[in-house]
Amino acid sequence: MSDEVSRAAPAGGRPVRSWRVSPNLALDRLVAERRAAGEPLVHLGFGEARLPVLPELVERLTSGAGRTGYGEVAGDAAVRRSGAAYFARRGLPTGPEQVVLAPGSKPLLMALFAAVDGDVLLPNPSWVTYAPQAELFGRRVHRVPIPDRWGGVPDPEALRAVLRDLRRADGRRRVGTLVLTVPDNPTGTTAPPDLVREVCEVARGEGVTVLSDEIYRDLPHSPGRPFLSPASVAPEHTVVLTGLSKSLALGGWRIGLARFPDSARGRRLRDRVLSVASEVWSTPSGPMQEVAAYALAEPPPVRERMAASARLHGVVATAVHDIMVAHGARCRAPSAGFYVYPDFEPLREDLARHGIRDSASLAEHLLKQAGVAVLGGHHFGDSAGALRFRAATSMLYGENARQQTAALDSPDPLRLPWIADQLRTLDAAFGALAPPGGRTRSRHREAT
Template identity: 60%
Template sequence: MSDMRMSPNLALNQLVAQRQAAGEPLIHLGFGESRLPAFGPLVERLAKGATRNAYGPVAGSPGVRAAAAGYFERRRIPTDPEQIVVAPGSKPLLMAINLAVPGDVLLPRPAWNTYAPQARLAGKHPIAVPIPEECGGVPDPDALRECVQAARVLGHDPRIMVLTLPDNPTGTLAPPAMIRELCAIAEEEGLLIVSDEIYRDVVHDPATDYLSPAEVAPESTVIATGLSKSLALGGWRIGVARFPEGPWGDWIRTGVVSVASEVWSTLAGPMQEVAEYAFDEPREIRERLRASARLHGIVARDVHRICVAAGARCRPPTGAFYVYPDFEPVREELAKHEVGDSPSLARRMLDLGIVVLAGHLLGDEGEALRFKCATSMLYGDSAEQQQLALDAEDPLSLPHVRSVLDRIEDSFQRLL
């Protein structure tokens, strides 16, 4: 515990807020918050739920668990309400899974910066596996088997594999064929799959072929999700986990509920009211989800264009609201500015007024010239501006959106 520090993205967010309050004109690309106004019908449900001041069942009320089960059913994943647990965000659920299930954790490299610290907090060893060339969020299947065997030779005990679909930090989605291959390896090696699907409803193209590992390996996949990203409710803290049907799933769920009973007791009653309504997905919620995913995709693709124009290699974003540029092609030019690794590249960006999250903080190789750009806070400084961006046919043409993107482009062009 003496080595633990605040999560780097949260620490960075607090630092940026302080510096912006002091008058520094920084553009914040280092924090993945969906910066959109709270949706009116959700606010109404929150107010309606204000009288729900009793604790209630640890796993969640029957109504909210039934709504979450229906959410998964509509995504080709048959689910009984007894397979559901709700919590104050998906983070505590992921931590509870680490505490309930023994064994070390296989992670894609790079990955969301919370996975590895949570594993360490639970006394586990995080094992990083490089991502494939075409996408992030998953270990490269060709490297996965080798990493599992090498870890066992070193005395580690890999039993859990984390997938992020779509991915934070690359903003990409692993294709169905790769999911099937990873599920086959998991079955051969006896791995539990933890599928973090918090960005599932932020896939940019609604026609995208999305395959959850729970469809391929239903008896060995836990899904974690929530409403922070898709409905911009990060501050409300609403998370859901779906556990496998059968004895193993029941055992894991029982362990998670046991952890919950000692840590968070239950999801707050007003939030359960919100979650039940949101996971039932009435027409207005479905429309809000589509509009939000569309906006996230449009802006992320423009930032991708800016990164490539500045000389970076970068996977085109297809989900979530991130791009992950690699400036290796311009290493020599960057060296003229004393930039030769991930930390110095992030400092160079800060000198240019752009805040990014350096790749080494995401488990990436420190000498790599990579960082995460989160694009979801570029829609305006006020709720009115953000709503205009959400409603616009062409949000990039709005003056308040275009001006910040132009500033980003100017800074990237001055990087070399």
């Protein structure tokens, strides 16, 4: 499953990473190839929302098709006003000058890693892209464990300990960035306000820039769940990142945006990011700005679609979580987005009989023996010896727009045949890992 193409060091520098395709994209390609060859697979390895496009967005894309000229690097005034209003409705008063649009949030992240000097702190585990992007700019990455109940935000005491250790090792070395993911990928959880507040106060005291990745914010499983953006705690230190790839399933359209602090520090950072942007992507796509201006204004069709999506994500993610737990895994209960991150450590002795001793061999066994594709925890910075992986539950909704629409509209999507069949496959696959006497009967096995 390797997509490595070279191990040569960049010209004039030390090697900072292996040159390879991002593991989630490599796995998605592998699954597509095997399915094309006729192999039936349950795909839980790729973080795609996997839902049909909202017709109103297609209309905006069509109406913007004539926008073929270059525009402002940050995006035109209309889309930045719409983005500012989007943040303001979430309790973050924002002016259009604080908003930058880009072809996806990944380019914005990369520009920010380029723009902020110093080392990078990441919750461990965290999304597969953060560390490679930081390392491409020669940034040293330090991983900080997350608490037992939530991901996306490091344990505050562990964060303080890492900062103390770094100061002892080299008092002149600077930590520039702390990345937080609220809600989180890979765990599918949302850190509570008290934890966000404590971690942000630590970062604030150190003068660290917080990158708050909030791309799953609009997909809470329970409406009204308490949510605190780091930008509310440390407004002068926090850049908020989001986009439309998850909330409106527009991953292939590439629409991302950032909110910069309304301060001299924030303006300097925005100018640096725009400098990078001007040399890399020049300007956001004109047709996509048309889509974004409409979507970020959140008219009723957009609000209704996001609410339906969040409900579906919650139902299916909870079902997959329950299967994992029923077969012996420890797993944080998902609260937003469409991921679960089970830990099969309680079954280590049983898994060893299958030749499974780490996250890589666990993922390989599931793919080869059970036809289930997952992304091993080691890709997220987790301990290679741990028995953890990320499962993207949104891949279960259907293979075409008709099935996916039915899943969105169904009062009980778990009873739809194509979803129920895949859940039964998962139930059998994970049941085969557990000792027969230790299995818990699940509703999915009873339905067979």
